Amino acid sequence: MSKAPITDLNGWIAALTQPTALMELASLVVCALLAWWLASMVCNALGARDKSSIMFGRRIVDGVLFPALLLCLAYLARFLLTQQLSPAVFKIAIPALIALLVIRFGVKVLQVSFSHTPVVRLLERSISWLAWIAMVLWVSGLMPLILEELEQISWHLGGTVLTVRNLIEGSLTAAAVLIGVLWISSAIEARLLRSATGGELSLRKALSNATRVLLLFLGLMLTLSAVGIDLTALSVLGGAIGVGVGFGLQKLAANYVSGFVILAERSMRIGDTVRVDGFEGRITQINARYTVIRAVTGRESIVPNEMLITSRVENLSLADKRLWQSCVVTVGYASDVELVMRLLLQASLNQPRVLREPAPHVALSNFAPDGLEFTVGFWIEDPEEGTLNLKSLINLDILAALRAHQIEIPYPQRVIHTHSG
DSSP: OOOOOOOSHHHHHHHHTSTHHHHHHHHHHHHHHHHHHHHHHHHHHHTOOOTTOTTTOSSGGGSSHHHHHHHHHHHHHHHHHHTTSOOSHHHHHHHHHHHHHHHHHHHHHHHHHSTTOTHHHHHHHHHHHHHHHHHHHHHHTHHHHHHHHHHHOEEEETTEEEEHHHHHHHHHHHHHHHHHHHHHHHHHHHHHHTTOOHHHHHHHHHHHHHHHHHHHHHHHHHHHHHHTOOGGGHHHHHHHHHHHHHTTTHHHHHHHHHHHHHHHHTSSOTTOEEEETTEEEEEEEEOSSEEEEEOTTSOEEEEEHHHHHHSOEEETTSSOOOEEEEEEEEEOTTSOHHHHHHHHHHHHHTSTTSOSSSOOEEEEEEEOSSSEEEEEEEEESOGGGOSHHHHHHHHHHHHHHHHHTTOOOOOOOOOOOOOOO
16 A cells, blocks of 8 residues: 555545555554553552542543553554554544543543532533544644644734734643643642641641642743743733732732631641631631631531631630530529439430530529529530530420429519509
């Protein structure tokens, strides 16, 4: 078979109908099976079964490793076949595999980095369409012609000549750099946060956030250079941004700085139970700008980090997790005080969450207008399990015990004075 390059549609059709095309298709099938086997071996060796894995994905063929191995094996097969014949199928298969690798890599990185962002789906489709369109243009031979025409469309911007081709190439390079930066930062974050708990988790979260910001900044600089923007011109822009931060973005900058201070000082950690601005709950996330606090009722509060730095915050888990709680009960003045105190003490001891050391105690706290007021004080060490539910159980036991011994719980009493006409 002639080794002359195939340049027209008739040549493509003639080449693809040759018997050697079947040999190339068989080689591609063998390469696909071998790539799947190698990817499975690597996955089993590393124990990587995480559905969010960039390299392996939900299935072996869903990650980046499989198309990468398939592309390398296809290049090797084409090199070996070129010694005997002029490949035709591989001229289409190689660009298609490159497009598939680009799509898989870009989509998986975006899914891992921005898993809860609605715009991710649009970006995934955009990457797929651009990659397949570029593949079709390259295989058909139209790509050089289109690039040559785009090179002719130019304009002057100061002392720089910009063309449409330069802008497109710079934008694609910028997108590739940013995706690479997101990939590296996601890998570093997963490595840092693996098997970390408590205070160590908060510190590693701070390092992860700082690393991501630094990498994104470096990626932005590389992106601007790829587009053709002179970085020395950013000095004026940096001054303008500084003024904007000093005025309009002051609160936003304060929240970000406060977030890094919280993570660095570890005054509050993921898993701590805190009370801030009247809201009590457990810290589930500490982000760069805000902190998420989840109450035992299921409600979540998004608290700006500046508030956690500048206002009073009660950390119920910082030093000692033991928490003192109390229930107040009023009985009639004619009640047996000793019996009431024993019943109240027993009601608190009936709950396994109430600590025996320090032991609960009962006190006659007040001579109220309606009766004798008793206070039951007790300690717990699991406030994250909720305090209202425990108080409810103790109050129910107290109510049952008082009713069983016919001890009066008085109604509010008021004296009304009337004057005759």
